Amino acid sequence: MSGDALEIDDLSHSFGQRQALKNVSFTIASGAFTILLGQNGAGKTTLFNLITRLYNNRTGHIRIFGVEMRADPGNALARLGVVFQQRAVDLDLTVRQNLHYHGGLHGLSSSEAKERSEAELQRFDLAERGDDRVRELSGGQVRRVEIARALIHRPKLLLLDEPTVGLDIGSRQTILDHVRRLCDEDGIGVLWATHLIDEASDADSIVILHQGEIKAVGAAHTVCKEAGAQTLRDAFTTLTKDPAAEPAPA
Amino acid sequence: MSAESEASQRRGRATNFLRAADVIIRRESLRFVQQRGRFIAALVRPLVWLFIFAAGFRTVLGVSIQPPYVTYVLYEVYITPGLCGMILLFAGMQSSLSMVYDREMGSMRVLLVSPLPRWYLLICKLMAGVIVAVVQVYVFLLIAWFWEVEPPLYGYITVLPALLLAGFMLGALGLLLSSVIKQLENFAGVMNFVIFPMFFASSALYPLWRVRESSVLLWQICSVNPFTHAVEMIRFALHGQFDLLSTAITLGCTLLFLAIAIYGYDPGRGFMQTRR
Numbered sequence: 251m252s253g254d255a256l257e258i259d260d261l262s263h264s265f266g267q268r269q270a271l272k273n274v275s276f277t278i279a280s281g282a283f284t285i286l287l288g289q290n291g292a293g294k295t296t297l298f299n300l301i302t303r304l305y306n307n308r309t310g311h312i313r314i315f316g317v318e319m320r321a322d323p324g325n326a327l328a329r330l331g332v333v334f335q336q337r338a339v340d341l342d343l344t345v346r347q348n349l350h351y352h353g354g355l356h357g358l359s360s361s362e363a364k365e366r367s368e369a370e371l372q373r374f375d376l377a378e379r380g381d382d383r384v385r386e387l388s389g390g391q392v393r394r395v396e397i398a399r400a401l402i403h404r405p406k407l408l409l410l411d412e413p414t415v416g417l418d419i420g421s422r423q424t425i426l427d428h429v430r431r432l433c434d435e436d437g438i439g440v441l442w443a444t445h446l447i448d449e450a451s452d453a454d455s456i457v458i459l460h461q462g463e464i465k466a467v468g469a470a471h472t473v474c475k476e477a478g479a480q481t482l483r484d485a486f487t488t489l490t491k492d493p494a495a496e497p498a499p500a
Numbered sequence: 501m502s503a504e505s506e507a508s509q510r511r512g513r514a515t516n517f518l519r520a521a522d523v524i525i526r527r528e529s530l531r532f533v534q535q536r537g538r539f540i541a542a543l544v545r546p547l548v549w550l551f552i553f554a555a556g557f558r559t560v561l562g563v564s565i566q567p568p569y570v571t572y573v574l575y576e577v578y579i580t581p582g583l584c585g586m587i588l589l590f591a592g593m594q595s596s597l598s599m600v601y602d603r604e605m606g607s608m609r610v611l612l613v614s615p616l617p618r619w620y621l622l623i624c625k626l627m628a629g630v631i632v633a634v635v636q637v638y639v640f641l642l643i644a645w646f647w648e649v650e651p652p653l654y655g656y657i658t659v660l661p662a663l664l665l666a667g668f669m670l671g672a673l674g675l676l677l678s679s680v681i682k683q684l685e686n687f688a689g690v691m692n693f694v695i696f697p698m699f700f701a702s703s704a705l706y707p708l709w710r711v712r713e714s715s716v717l718l719w720q721i722c723s724v725n726p727f728t729h730a731v732e733m734i735r736f737a738l739h740g741q742f743d744l745l746s747t748a749i750t751l752g753c754t755l756l757f758l759a760i761a762i763y764g765y766d767p768g769r770g771f772m773q774t775r776r
Contacts (some may be wrong), residue, residue, distance in 0.1 A: 302613045328615040338610040340527070342534050347527075354523025355614035357516030399610075 254313070255280045255407040255439030256301070261310035263296055270296040271462045274310070278455070280406065281437040283430055285450045287486060288459035294443040295335065297459070298411045301441075302332050314407055328356065331405035331438075333396045335412045341385040345376060345395050348384060349402055356403035363402065370398035374428060390421030397428065407439045408432065414449065422449070447483045456482065458489050465489040520616050521624045528628035542590065542636050543643075546583035550644060554579055566707060568739040580649045581735035582704025584637045584659075585727060588667045591633030593695055596674030599625070600681050612765070619762045626675055626758075630667035637663055655738045662737035662747075666730035669750050672757035673726075679764025702728040726753040 256278040263271040271293045278284045288294045299305045301312055303323050312319040317326040339348045346367055353363025371377040374394040384392060393413055400408060410429065414422040426449060432438045442449070450456060456473045458466040466473045466489055470482055477485035532539060558575040569577075602608035611621055641649075641656065651659075677694065701718065702725050703711075712719035722728050729746040736743040 302609070304609060304612060324615040324617070327613055330613070332610070332613055334609050336609070338607045340531065340607060342531055343527070347530060351523045351527050352610065352614075354519045354526075355611065355616075357512075357519050357615075359519065 253280060254278065255282070255315060256441060257311070257313040257316075258297075258301070259311040259313070261297075261300065261307055261312065263300060263305065263307065263309075269462055271300070274459070274462075274464050276457050276464060276467045278407070278439050278441055280315075280439050281433055282455050283433045283440045283442065283453075284455040284457060286441055286443040286457045286459060287445070287447065287450065288443070289445050289490060291461075292445075292459045293462040294459060295411060296462075298332075298334075298409060298443065301409060302330065303327065328403070329406055331400035331403070331408045333393075333400045333408070333410040333413050335415060337392065337396070339384050339392065339395055339399060342383060344381050344383055345371070345387070346380045348395065349399055352399045353402045358403065366402050366404070367398075370401055374398050388421075390417050390424060393417065393421070393425055394428065397425070401432070401438075405438070407441070409441045409443075411443045412445070413442070414444070414446070447486055450482055458486060460490040517616060517620065520614065520621065521627070524611075524621070524624040525628040525631060528625075528632055532632045538594070539636070542587060542594075543640060545590065546586050546640050547643060549579065549583055549586070550576055550647060550649075566709075568736045568741045568743075574648060576644070576647060577649050577651075578707070579705055580641070580644055580651075581738055582699075582702070582731050583644075584640065584663065584734050584738075585666060585670075585702075585704055585731040586699060587637050587640060588630075588633050588663065588670050588730070589695060589699060589727065591629060591636065592667070592670030592672075592674035593677075593691060594674075595626075595629035595671060596678040596681075597691075599675065599678040618765055622675060622762060622765055623758070626668065626671045629671050629674075630664060633667050633671075634660070634663045651738045652740060654740050658740045659734060659737040662734045665747070665750055665754065666734055669726060669730055669754040669757065672754050672761055675761035676757045676764060679761050698725060698727040701725050702731055704728075704731050726750065729753075 254277045258277070259275050261271055261274040262269065274293075274297065286294055286297070296305075300307050301314075301319070303319055303326075307320060312326075314326040314329050317329070319326045339345075340351075343351070346364075349367035349370065350360070350363045353366060354360075358366065367380075368377070371380050374397065376391065376394060376398065379387060379391065384395060387395065397408075397410070397413070400410075408429070413429075414425055417425070429440055429442065433440055444450075450470060452470045454470055456466065456468065456470050457464065458473065466476060466485070468476070474480065474482055474485045477488045479485035479488055554576040599608055602611075611625065612618060614621065638656075673694075699705075701721050703722060704727070708719060708722055708728070711722050726749065729749040732746040733743055733750050736746070
């Protein structure tokens with residue numbers, strides 16, 4: 251098995267004439283927490299749709315623990331957990347029913363699905379809400395159910411597309427802490443896509459995506475150093491500045 | 501790899517397929533049971549036609565003896581297979597609507613990123629919808645029995661394969677539509693362009709010879725409408741008879757619609773690829 255949880259190599263994608271991703275390449279190491287930073291429209295969701303095979307990649311390579319997505323999608327997807335930007339759990343079913351459903355989709359037996367659901371509910375402090383319909387939960391709790399759902403088949407790579415959108419500061423922090431613990435305790439590789447710079451910490455790996463192109467990859471301090479900036483925010487601003495908006499040199 | 505471990509891997513894979521089918525069908529059934537409004541609406545629609553529309557028309561519209569009937573039949577008896585088809589048609593479209601909604605919301609994405617082949621997941625989803633719809637048809641037939649719609653008892657068994665096939669065809673049509681409809685807002689228009697023409701330009705409400713008397717063009721349209729053949733297949737099956745032509749056409753349309761829908765959901769070639 252390859253040491254990299256995710257390997258993106260020279261990936262491009264277009265919608266008609268418009269190129270959404272241009273020669274994107276980066277890797278995520280096993281157990282690393284990686285932040286994919288980009289403004290709205292940078293191409294983060296397109297990249298997620300390609301990694302999860304909602305779209306097929308026509309160029310480049312996507313490998314999950316060394317398994318090529320195009321060649322063996324079943325095997326690659328089995329190692330992957332995904333939390334989409336949109337809500338994916340069923341509001342009319344209970345939390346447990348949702349988790350059992352997702353366990354079954356990944357081939358878990360009924361007893362395995364039950365056992366793992368209970369473990370995930372405990373981990374995400376949701377055990378008491380297990381028999382409530384998802385509709386009755388708060389926004390933060392629903393996001394935690396989404397993450398528990400994505401972990402039910404024990405993937406070694408977790409993708410999260412803007413998982414804290416619409417949440418208050420407290421809920422955002424709780425979810426961020428939970429996912430960071432997954433990296434530390436279970437060695438799960440995480441790709442966390444966001445446009446909120448304050449969700450990144452100095453210890454994280456950073457990938458900056460702008461207008462479909464990778465602008466920087468590396469540890470937060472390396473990205474800052476290379477951009478000649480003191481903070482990640484400044485580095486991001488520098489790297490994503492529209493050249494057309496700059497004043498002409500004297 | 502030894503032959504034994506290969507065989508065990510194959511068994512494991514087959515078990516995964518069955519488990520996925522089990523949870524997809526179970527989820528659809530749970531959703532249906534919990535949405536009681538949907539169940540009642542699905543039943544009220546054909547019952548209104550049976551109790552009110554048919555009562556009004558029975559005096560105006562005579563139905564002469566025609567296969568599979570061996571005597572004159574009440575108009576209620578004539579339209580019952582059409583109303584069974586109506587339940588399946590609405591269920592197919594409802595399931596299509598929920599797929600467009602699910603895709604916008606994300607739960608369809610979750611289904612599609614599970615590690616089983618996409619064609620299999622789509623067929624499971626289709627099968628789940630058909631099972632729920634067929635249960636509705638049986639509840640409708642039970643109520644209709646008290647309204648003098650009394651097919652032979654064995655007809656309730658022989659109609660089952662016909663209902664499943666017709667349900668598959670209409671569900672596959674819904675699946676096909678859901679793969680090409682980009683947004684939920686576009687759905688209402690498609691419903692008007694699909695459900696109503698399909699239902700009214702068919703043999704569901706009037707025998708085709710009656711239609712031919714009033715308009716040859718309309719008769720030709722009704723004759724090529726797949727819904728007509730689904731209804732005729734159900735009509736014959738409800739009386740313990742097998743109609744080869746209608747069954748063959750329904751089966752052919754099912755395979756065609758399903759193939760296009762699976763193509764539409766294919767990540768490499770389908771309609772999703774060009775969509776943001």
